[in-house]
Amino acid sequence: MIxxxxxxxxxxxxxxxxxxxxxxxxxxxxxPVKKLDPLSGFEEKSPPSGANSVVLYTTSLRGVRKTxxxxxxxxxxxxxxxxxxxxxxxxxxxxxLNELRDLTGEGMxxxxxxxxxxxxxxxxxxVELNESARLGRILVWARVERVEGRQACEGCxxxxxxxxxxxxGS
Numbered sequence: 001m002i003x004x005x006x007x008x009x010x011x012x013x014x015x016x017x018x019x020x021x022x023x024x025x026x027x028x029x030x031x032p033v034k035k036l037d038p039l040s041g042f043e044e045k046s047p048p049s050g051a052n053s054v055v056l057y058t059t060s061l062r063g064v065r066k067t068x069x070x071x072x073x074x075x076x077x078x079x080x081x082x083x084x085x086x087x088x089x090x091x092x093x094x095x096x097l098n099e100l101r102d103l104t105g106e107g108m109x110x111x112x113x114x115x116x117x118x119x120x121x122x123x124x125x126x127v128e129l130n131e132s133a134r135l136g137r138i139l140v141w142a143r144v145e146r147v148e149g150r151q152a153c154e155g156c157x158x159x160x161x162x163x164x165x166x167x168x169g170s
Contacts, residue, residue, distance in 0.1 A: 038138045039118045045103050046117035047088070054078065054085040054144050057100045057112040061091040067109060070123040074111040077130050084145040116142045 047055045056078065058071035078085050088096040090110055100112060104119070113120040115138060120126060129135035 038134065038141050039116060042115075042118040042120055044117060045114065045119040047099055047103060047114050050086065050114055051117040053116070054083055054139075055088060055114040056085050057088050057090055057096060057110050059091040059110050060089050071111045074113060074123055074126050077126060077135070081136065081139055082146045082148065083139060084147050115139070115144065 047057075056071075056074060058075065059067060060071075062068045075085075075087070088099070090097040090100060100108060100110070103114075104112060109122070111123055111126075113122070113126055120129070126135065129138065
């Protein structure tokens with residue numbers, strides 16, 4: 001359910017619940033309550049130009065079925081949260097693979113997720129955070145950009161392996 005707030009801002013009911021809960025916690029005993037940063041438990045590593053956004057390192061190649069399915073699963077989780085994320089396909093751009101190696105070390109596989117300059121992890125970590133509802137709290141606290149509907153390229157329909165003038169195939 002979506003509600004419009006003051007100034008035309010659109011907020012989900014879930015976000016409103018967190019805002020009300022935060023106000024109540026701050027007002028307990030008449031003293032402000034220090035709110036813990038839910039991202040503080042994650043290692044600080046920021047991809048280039050990714051300090052204030054959600055960055056997913058993925059692959060679109062279907063050569064290794066499990067890896068492709070894991071990447072699709074992580075993307076779907078973020079799409080269901082209506083989060084605007086920047087996908088960096090390591091199979092289409094070697095520079096993205098080099099970035100990932102520099103950030104996480106050699107031998108790291110995809111998918112890999114970074115939120116606001118913090119390294120969240122791979123598919124297992126993201127799925128666990130999502131199932132425990134911690135991912136939603138992290139995304140609300142971090143105030144990541146949101147979009148209505150599915151995030152996909154309008155030019156190629158998110159096929160990505162075909163030449164596309166809109167997204168360049170990624």
